[in-house]
Amino acid sequence: MADADVAVVGGGIVGMSVACGLVRSGLRVTVFDGDDRDLRASRGNFGLVWVQGKGYGLPDYARWTRRSATLWPDFALSLQEESGIDLQLSQPGGLFVCLTEAELEARAEMLVSLKADLGGEYPFDVLDHRTLAEYVPAIGPEVAGATFGPEDGHVNPLRLLRALHAVFKRRGGRLVGGVTVTGLNHPQGGGFRLSSDSGSWDAGKLVLAAGLGNLSLGPQVGLTVPVKPNRGQVLICERIPPFLDYPTGHVRQTGEGTVQLGDSKEDVGFNDGTTPEVMAAIAQRAVTMFPVLKGIRVVRAWGALRIMTADGFPVYQESGECAGAYAVTCHSGVTLAAAHAGPLADWIKTGSAPVGMASFSGERFHV
Amino acid sequence: MEDKRYDLAIIGAGPAGMAAASSAAGFGLRCLVIDEQPRPGGQIYRDTGHSPLANPDLLGPDYREGEVLAAEFGKAQMEYLSGAAVWHVDADGVVGLSREGRAWSVAARYILVATGAMERPCPIPGWTLPGVMTAGAGQILLKTSAMIPDGPIVLAGSGPLLFLVAWQYLNAGAEIVGFVETTSRANYLSALPFLPKALGAAEYLFKGLGYMKALRKARVPVFKGVADLRVEGDSKLEAISFSVGGKNKRIGCDTLLLHQGVVPNVQITRALGCEHIWDIRQVCWRPRLDDWGRTDSEKIYVAGDGGGIGGAAVAQIQGRLATLEIARHLNIIETAERDRLAAPHRVAMARHLRIRPFLDLLYRPTEVMRCPSDETIVCRCEEVTAGDIRSMVRMGCLGPNQTKSFGRPGMGPCQGRLCGLTVSEVIAAERGLPTAEVGYYRIRPPIKPITLGELAAFDAPEGKQK
Amino acid sequence: MFRRIPRRDDEESRSLVTIFIEGKPIQVPTGEMVAAAVLASGLGWVRSTPVSGAPRMPYCLMGVCFECLMEIDGVPNSQACMTRVREGMRVERQAGVRPLSEV
Ligand SMILES: Cc1cc2nc3c(=O)[nH]c(=O)nc-3n(C[C@H](O)[C@H](O)[C@H](O)COP(=O)(O)OP(=O)(O)OC[C@H]3O[C@@H](n4cnc5c(N)ncnc54)[C@H](O)[C@@H]3O)c2cc1C
Ligand SMILES: Cc1cc2nc3c(=O)[nH]c(=O)nc-3n(C[C@H](O)[C@H](O)[C@H](O)COP(=O)(O)OP(=O)(O)OC[C@H]3O[C@@H](n4cnc5c(N)ncnc54)[C@H](O)[C@@H]3O)c2cc1C
Ligand code: FES
Numbered sequence: 008m009a010d011a012d013v014a015v016v017g018g019g020i021v022g023m024s025v026a027c028g029l030v031r032s033g034l035r036v037t038v039f040d041g042d043d044r045d046l047r048a049s050r051g052n053f054g055l056v057w058v059q060g061k062g063y064g065l066p067d068y069a070r071w072t073r074r075s076a077t078l079w080p081d082f083a084l085s086l087q088e089e090s091g092i093d094l095q096l097s098q099p100g101g102l103f104v105c106l107t108e109a110e111l112e113a114r115a116e117m118l119v120s121l122k123a124d125l126g127g128e129y130p131f132d133v134l135d136h137r138t139l140a141e142y143v144p145a146i147g148p149e150v151a152g153a154t155f156g157p158e159d160g161h162v163n164p165l166r167l168l169r170a171l172h173a174v175f176k177r178r179g180g181r182l183v184g185g186v187t188v189t190g191l192n193h194p195q196g197g198g199f200r201l202s203s204d205s206g207s208w209d210a211g212k213l214v215l216a217a218g219l220g221n222l223s224l225g226p227q228v229g230l231t232v233p234v235k236p237n238r239g240q241v242l243i244c245e246r247i248p249p250f251l252d253y254p255t256g257h258v259r260q261t262g263e264g265t266v267q268l269g270d271s272k273e274d275v276g277f278n279d280g281t282t283p284e285v286m287a288a289i290a291q292r293a294v295t296m297f298p299v300l301k302g303i304r305v306v307r308a309w310g311a312l313r314i315m316t317a318d319g320f321p322v323y324q325e326s327g328e329c330a331g332a333y334a335v336t337c338h339s340g341v342t343l344a345a346a347h348a349g350p351l352a353d354w355i356k357t358g359s360a361p362v363g364m365a366s367f368s369g370e371r372f373h374v
Numbered sequence: 375m376e377d378k379r380y381d382l383a384i385i386g387a388g389p390a391g392m393a394a395a396s397s398a399a400g401f402g403l404r405c406l407v408i409d410e411q412p413r414p415g416g417q418i419y420r421d422t423g424h425s426p427l428a429n430p431d432l433l434g435p436d437y438r439e440g441e442v443l444a445a446e447f448g449k450a451q452m453e454y455l456s457g458a459a460v461w462h463v464d465a466d467g468v469v470g471l472s473r474e475g476r477a478w479s480v481a482a483r484y485i486l487v488a489t490g491a492m493e494r495p496c497p498i499p500g501w502t503l504p505g506v507m508t509a510g511a512g513q514i515l516l517k518t519s520a521m522i523p524d525g526p527i528v529l530a531g532s533g534p535l536l537f538l539v540a541w542q543y544l545n546a547g548a549e550i551v552g553f554v555e556t557t558s559r560a561n562y563l564s565a566l567p568f569l570p571k572a573l574g575a576a577e578y579l580f581k582g583l584g585y586m587k588a589l590r591k592a593r594v595p596v597f598k599g600v601a602d603l604r605v606e607g608d609s610k611l612e613a614i615s616f617s618v619g620g621k622n623k624r625i626g627c628d629t630l631l632l633h634q635g636v637v638p639n640v641q642i643t644r645a646l647g648c649e650h651i652w653d654i655r656q657v658c659w660r661p662r663l664d665d666w667g668r669t670d671s672e673k674i675y676v677a678g679d680g681g682g683i684g685g686a687a688v689a690q691i692q693g694r695l696a697t698l699e700i701a702r703h704l705n706i707i708e709t710a711e712r713d714r715l716a717a718p719h720r721v722a723m724a725r726h727l728r729i730r731p732f733l734d735l736l737y738r739p740t741e742v743m744r745c746p747s748d749e750t751i752v753c754r755c756e757e758v759t760a761g762d763i764r765s766m767v768r769m770g771c772l773g774p775n776q777t778k779s780f781g782r783p784g785m786g787p788c789q790g791r792l793c794g795l796t797v798s799e800v801i802a803a804e805r806g807l808p809t810a811e812v813g814y815y816r817i818r819p820p821i822k823p824i825t826l827g828e829l830a831a832f833d834a835p836e837g838k839q840k
Numbered sequence: 841m842f843r844r845i846p847r848r849d850d851e852e853s854r855s856l857v858t859i860f861i862e863g864k865p866i867q868v869p870t871g872e873m874v875a876a877a878v879l880a881s882g883l884g885w886v887r888s889t890p891v892s893g894a895p896r897m898p899y900c901l902m903g904v905c906f907e908c909l910m911e912i913d914g915v916p917n918s919q920a921c922m923t924r925v926r927e928g929m930r931v932e933r934q935a936g937v938r939p940l941s942e943v
Contacts, residue, residue, distance in 0.1 A: 018770075043773025043813055050779045169780045172769055182770045244826060245787065245917060246890045247940045264890065264937055268826075280647070281818055283462050283470050283479065283832060290829035299940055301827030304917060306787055309818050410903060412871075412924065417902065426853045426869060428846035459922075492904050504885045504897035511901035515842060519869075519876035524843040546845055609895055610884060628841065639904070754899075755906065757891045787906040787917070822903075 009198055011037040011181070013355065014210030016188050016201070016224060019049035020164065021335055022216035023171035024344040027086075028352025029214075030180040037181045037210065039188050039201065041220070046236075046279060048218055049340065051311020053241060053269045054164040054261070055254055056096070056342045059103060059131055059156025063117055066124045067363035068320050072339070075346035076158045082345035083162070090173040094166050095262030101159025102134075102142065103256040104150055104296050111151045118154060131156050145250050147298045153255070161254035163262050164341050171344075183208075188217075191227040193329040199228070212331040214355060218314045219277075221322075221336050229328030231369035232336055236277055236312035239270035240285045242293075244303045251297070258293050258300075266300065268293045272313075279310040313338055316372070323351065323367040325360075334369060379481040380406045380453075382700055383469050385460050385642065386488035388416015389440075389686040390678025392447040394486050394693030399450035401701045406480060407452060408471060410459040410822070414444050416490055416678075417510065418686045426520045432545035433517060434538070436686070443690065461820035463487075463642050465671045470819070470832070477828040484673050484700045487643060488693060491636035491679035494658070494739060495792050496531055497746040500605025501632065502754050509539040509633035522548040525628035528614050530554035530603060533635035533737045534578075537585040544592050552625040553589055553596045554616060556603065556634075556740050565736035572732035575725055597623065601742070605630060634739045637795065638680045644817035646671055652810035655734045656683055657744065658795060659814055666699035667692055675700065683734075684727060691723045745803045746796065753793040755786020760800050767804040774798050774815050787823060790815045842879040859929040868925055875901060875908045875920035878931065886910050886920060887934040909934045914941065 015026045018040030030036040058076050062069025076098070083096040105111035115133045122129035132155040139153045140146050176182065190202035191213065199213040213228065215221050225232035246264035260266050271285045286308050294301050314336055316322060321337035333355055337343055350361040382398050384391045387409035398405040407414075415422040419440025430437065447454075455473070462470030467482045493508045500506070509529060515521050522543060527550050529540050540553055572579060589596055600616040606624070607613070615624040637658035640650060648669040650659045660682040667675045675696040678689035695716055702712045746752065748761030758781055766777045774790075774797045777783055783797050784790035790797075794815050802809040820829075847853045847869070855870040861881050868877040875898045878886060885895035887909045898908035901921045908920040912931050916938035920931070 040770075043771075043775050044816070050775070165779045165782075169769075172780075176769065184770050185772050242826075242829075245823075246937045248937055250940055282464075283468075283819070286819075287829050287832040290826045290832075294826055294830045301830070302825055302915065302941060303938075304787075304823040304825050305820055305829055306823060307785065307789065307818055308820065309816075410922065424852070426847045428848050492902065493900065502894065502896060504895055507897065507899050507901070511899060514901040515876055515879065519844075519872055519880075520847045521842040521844050521876060521880055524841045754896075755889075755891075757889065757894070787909070788904060791904045 009209040009211050011035045011208070011210040013212045013214060014039065014199060014201055014208060015214040015216055017215070017217035017220065018172070018182060018184065019047055019216070019218055020168055020171065020340040020344055021218070021337065021347060022214070023168065023175060024340070024347035025214055025216055025335055025352050025355065026180055027171055027175050027178070028348035029356060030175055030178045032352070032356055034356065037183060037208065038175065039186050040182065040184045041187050042185055046219060046277070046312050048311055048314055049164065049168050051239070051241065051309050052164050052341055053267060054161050054259065054341060055101070056098060056160040056162055057101060057339065058158040058342070059101065059154060060117065060121070061339065061342070063121050064318070065320050065366060067366040069121060069125055069129070070363060071346060072342060073158060074350070075343045076160070078345035078349050079160070082348055086170040086174055089177055090170040092166050092170040092173065094170060095163040096160065098158070098160025099253055100155055100157040101161070101254045101256070102139070102153040102155055104139070104146070104153045106150055106292070106295060108151045114154050130158065142253060143251060145297045145299050147295050149295055159254060161259050162341060167341065167344065188224065191224060193228055193332065197331070199329070199332065212333070212355065214333045214335055216335045218336070219312065221334060225334055225369070228332040229326040230324060230332060230334040231372060232322050232334045233369070233372050234314050234316055234336055237315040238273040238275050238279060238310050238312055240281050240289060240308060240310045241270045242268040242286060242289055242305050242308045244268070244300070244305050247303055250299065255296070258296055265306070266303065277312065279312050281308045281310045321367050322369045323364055324369050379467065379483050380404050381482065381704055382406070382484045382486060382697070383408065383467070383480060383482035384486045384488055385463070385469070386416065386490055386678070386680070387411070387414035387447070387454065388488060388490045388678060388689065389418065389443060390490070390689035390693040391416070391486070391488035392443050392693070393690035394488060394677055394697045395452050396446045396450045397694045397697040398700070399452050401697070401706050403701065403704065403706070405452040406482065407454045408458050408460055408469070409456055412457050414447055414454070414456070415440055419444065420514055421518045425517055427516070433542055437517070459822040460642065461822040461824050463646055463674070465646060465674065467673050472822065472824045472828060475825070475828060477824050477832045479833065483704070484675065486693070486696055486700070487674065487676045487680055488678045489639045489642055489680045491683060492639045492791065494634040494637045495796055496632040496634050496743060497750050497752050497760070497796050498603045498605060498632070498743070499747065499750050500607065500611070502751055503605055503607050503611045504609070505607070505611025505628060506605055506630045506632060509536050509631040512631045513539045513542065516542060516546060522546050523629035525549065526551040526626065527629045527631065528552040528554060528625055528627040529631045529633070530556070530614060531633040532557040532739070533633050534582060534733060535636065536633040537582060539631065539633070540594070541585040541588050544588055544594070550592070550594045551627055552614070553594050554600050554603070554614065555596070555598045556600055556743065557598065557737060558740055559599050561736050561738055565732050568732040568735060572729045574728035578729040578733070634743050635737050636679065636683055638682060640680065641789070641791065641817055641821045643669060643674070643676060643680070644814065645819050645821050646674060648674065650814065652808070653682060655731065657739055667696035668699065684730065687726045688723055691719045694719055744796070744799045752796045752800065753783035753786065755788050755792070756782040758783040758793070760796070763797055763800045764804050767801055771801070772805070773801060773812050777801065778815060784815050789817065789821065841882045842876070844880060857925055857927040859925050859931060861931045862933060870925070872925050873901070873921055874910070874912060874923045874925055874929070874931055877925055878910070878920055883933070885933070888936055890937040893936060916941065
């Protein structure tokens, strides 16, 4: 008998969300995860559950994102109840602050076009400086305005990861940590064999959720996952009293009271370092947005690598060559966690794909 | 184009940095020395020449030796920036500084990291209570402010500095009501084989014996081989309790000074991503260095206790050796000249180092100090206990970067300096692995906190775009 | 609490400044570390943690532990062991989370 009904490679937010969904429906699930120092987007992200602007150019992605945002409250509640960990989820709507009029105009135009793509069903507001100041009194005088998305929110991404691990374990899932899966085989009789330095395992189905690791794992089971790293630097500042009631695209106050500032988008390969120039640029934007932040201290900074496809959209696909092998990779794993634990996990369990999934096939890069 | 960079930027003006700067000036290097303290001296010679004590001799002759070094340093041709904290260093030689609310950067062809040591964390139950501080802290107050604790004092832990501070405190008229040593009997046995070698640097041993004699003479109650150290008190220290020879003991006191030896301050070399080695004898991390102090990063050198604990005399020598090698790379001296100049330093260094194996093994921290009981706070900033770390390991965390993201140890303002060693060791013990395999926190800049305003106004070095 | 022992009798060491610790004026030697002045003043704790509210005092005096965070001349979370006294300086405890003040 196989060691597991489903093997999930990757114990980041994406892998664990899918795994939690699968294990809930009674399957025997094993998650394989790498080393302490592995690249992990799940440990370095910004924690937004974000809808506005997502799916520009691919309406199915906008729908999928909104679906996840709608599923989030119940998803959070169930994780919270089972793990006792407060995820600090809050979905009060989010602001994308624009420093200049030109920035604001371009942003508004983009949202208008997205709304048209979605048949007019897409809520957002454009706020001028005055209205914005009513939402956030701390806003700086130089800021032009913001766009407001009522479906946006944020969560503590580290607590999310921890809760997913705790719940997965509680539901009887098995985690094999410190293992880098290198070989994937699809034997004649069906199922999959995963191998690594420290052993090999058999599973009925296979889910590849290894982040940037999917690039090399995918082709072994007939899946194309052309992902590239894209670096984001993030700063975190000391705890301060509540000053910002809404998450924004660049600054958010965490449940602990610390302030998180982000994030750059840099094409620098597998380098997850930080640079003072980019840190300074992030700080500049933040103090222009909120001058009251000038005096607070930066406690940490980091760089983390996004898992990006050329068009920025996810890859969800079942292998044609090796039925039962799935690739799951996306850039917004926090936002999509609820969808991954729900409809996506159901797809892997039952084999029937949710609507719109065809848009996310890796085959789209084969032109 | 003219190269505006310094030839050498030295971070730290302790014995290692001061000696290096003096040598560098001798070779005519354009050299910048940066230290966050207002005066040169480093830890051993803090405020040397400026101690407010009526009688600085009560600190012992070693402290006075700093005056000679500081005088040489004071005369050397170089730039010295005091009160400036280094918050960023990159492998190309750019150093990010912060001083009086302004952040900027300087560039140098070579960097010498001479940031010294810090005291090993002493996680015991209650160590966060007011009234508890490190022995080194108590010493700094004596050296730089001419003050000692009022009321009964207990010194607890192990290591040469604990004895030195007790002796200095007795000279200063402090009321020591207990000297509580955790050094185990087993340590004496494991250190004994290295005693003959240590006799090659006998002055260190004689000093130690002198301190012990002084404690006896002053009739300070001394307890040896104690275990189960615990601080008692609700909102402040009331007493220290421990077990010795199967009996429980409690000593009421107003001040408790803890110490367990010193460990390299590796913040900068860690942030640079240099390779670090777990030193099993000194039970700490140190950067991997070649014979001249060069790290695996071409332009970055380390001298002094920041590269492994050797003491002040060794630190000075290492500072001079690193400078010789840098002068060679700058084509100021030939290889043969470098080796000729280095030879006497190497002889002296080898002699000073003879004491180390003996001291390292004798004062090796005890198991519970390395892996404290579940109830003990390990991360003082975020208030995470050893038990919390262990439960995170049971949830699947393999190393300190995962426990950090699961439960915040190492995320507070001290950036893991006070918990990093303990967290790695607790995880290693829990997983049954060597600490070397478990690793350490990924340290990131800013390694000293700076404000957002400072960072926003930061001047990027020439040639780099924002 | 700390007490002072005999100091060198020269100008550098005799010169004093007045600072205010929790509003109380005290005279301390020019150039002294704020943390030292505070320890000598008998203030029982300098900060309470933003996590549990536990009281803390300076621990390392060399800038590595961040237990000495105080509000110094209106700047919250300043390291008292890395700051020198100045005439008229105001030193306050840092109770819990620092306030948000534009400096
Ligand atoms: C700076 C930044 C900000 C972001 N902000 C947001 C945000 O605000 N909102 C949002 O929704 N998303 C955000 N994201 C994206 C989000 O973090 C990622 O989508 C998500 O974390 C991806 O999770 P993952 O599990 O796919 O990948 P990872 O977290 O990278 O995990 C991959 C895992 O796979 C394991 N692995 C890899 N190869 C192997 C192998 N061969 N064998 C075994 N295990 C393997 C690794 O050990 C690792 O644990 C951000 C990302 C970055 C970098
Ligand atoms: C608290 C303490 C007290 C000690 N007392 C004694 C003693 O009395 N006798 C004894 O023999 N040994 C003592 N030691 C051991 C002593 O550290 C070494 O023997 C010796 O001082 C090592 O010299 P060094 O030059 O390597 O480093 P240090 O003397 O430690 O000098 C390092 C210097 O670097 C500076 N620095 C560090 N980080 C930064 C940064 N990011 N930016 C700017 N500057 C920075 C520091 O301010 C310091 O001045 C003590 C150690 C400690 C921690
Ligand atoms: S007392 Fe440790 S940082 Fe000030």
